Amino acid sequence: MKLAPYIDHTLLKATATPADISRLCQEARDNAFYAVCVNPVYVAQARAELDGSGVKVATVCGFPLGAVTSGQKAVEARLSVEEGADEVDMVIHIGAVLAEDWDSVQADVRAVRQAIPEHVLKVIIETCYLDDEQKRGATEAAVAGGADFVKTSTGFGTGGATLDDVRLMREVIAGRAKIKAAGGVRSAADARAMIEAGADRLGTSGGVALVAEDGMAGEQSGEGY
Numbered sequence: 001m002k003l004a005p006y007i008d009h010t011l012l013k014a015t016a017t018p019a020d021i022s023r024l025c026q027e028a029r030d031n032a033f034y035a036v037c038v039n040p041v042y043v044a045q046a047r048a049e050l051d052g053s054g055v056k057v058a059t060v061c062g063f064p065l066g067a068v069t070s071g072q073k074a075v076e077a078r079l080s081v082e083e084g085a086d087e088v089d090m091v092i093h094i095g096a097v098l099a100e101d102w103d104s105v106q107a108d109v110r111a112v113r114q115a116i117p118e119h120v121l122k123v124i125i126e127t128c129y130l131d132d133e134q135k136r137g138a139t140e141a142a143v144a145g146g147a148d149f150v151k152t153s154t155g156f157g158t159g160g161a162t163l164d165d166v167r168l169m170r171e172v173i174a175g176r177a178k179i180k181a182a183g184g185v186r187s188a189a190d191a192r193a194m195i196e197a198g199a200d201r202l203g204t205s206g207g208v209a210l211v212a213e214d215g216m217a218g219e220q221s222g223e224g225y
């Protein structure tokens with residue numbers, strides 16, 4: 001099983017330059033990653049540079065805190081798809097999750113869902129700030145709000161994806177949506193374990209090294225990856 005088709009090749013740092021984005025897009029082409037994941041300001045550049053490559057363009061919304069109104073998230077998401085984004089990774093209203101205001105959490109997701117009905121919506125629940133019950137509630141609210149994927153982390157919180165969290169989310173989702181594991185996925189072993197636990201997509205800024213390591217392991221073992 002090749003890892004590249006699972007990977008959103010990600011560069012979301014504030015310090016990313018247009019040259020960095022060009023390099024990210026070339027790496028995505030060279031490695032046949034599923035998508036790049038960039039901030040909204042770079043969606044148009046990534047779209048243009050990936051034209052004809054088959055590599056998708058994902059962006060973020062309400063990122064990284066989730067602490068903007070649902071209306072602001074809806075406008076941001078709509079503008080991003082108009083710029084050429086295929087997928088939007090929105091950050092949930094984390095404070096509403098901690099307050100266990102599930103109606104508000106679902107409405108936040110639904111507002112973005114309705115703004116981009118034809119595009120892939122991933123909902124970041126930022127597991128590092130939640131206890132298990134809150135993870136379950138946030139996952140359920142994301143699915144009920146129309147998420148295509150539920151995503152573990154922004155990569156900017158106090159922690160990233162864990163196998164236990166992916167398994168918990170998989171149990172709650174029960175096939176109604178997909179899972180993206182993101183944040184701290186650095187090795188081929190991490191990646192394979194996340195997929196085994198239930199991840200359908202991986203968000204990582206370390207994809208090039210990860211697939212290179214995996215390829216070397218495949219050569220050494222003689223197994224085709």
Ligand SMILES: O=C[C@H](O)COP(=O)(O)O
Nearest residue numbers: 155182183184203204205
């Ligand atoms: O998917 C989004 C994350 O920012 C990727 O996290 P990472 O930089 O720890 O790989």
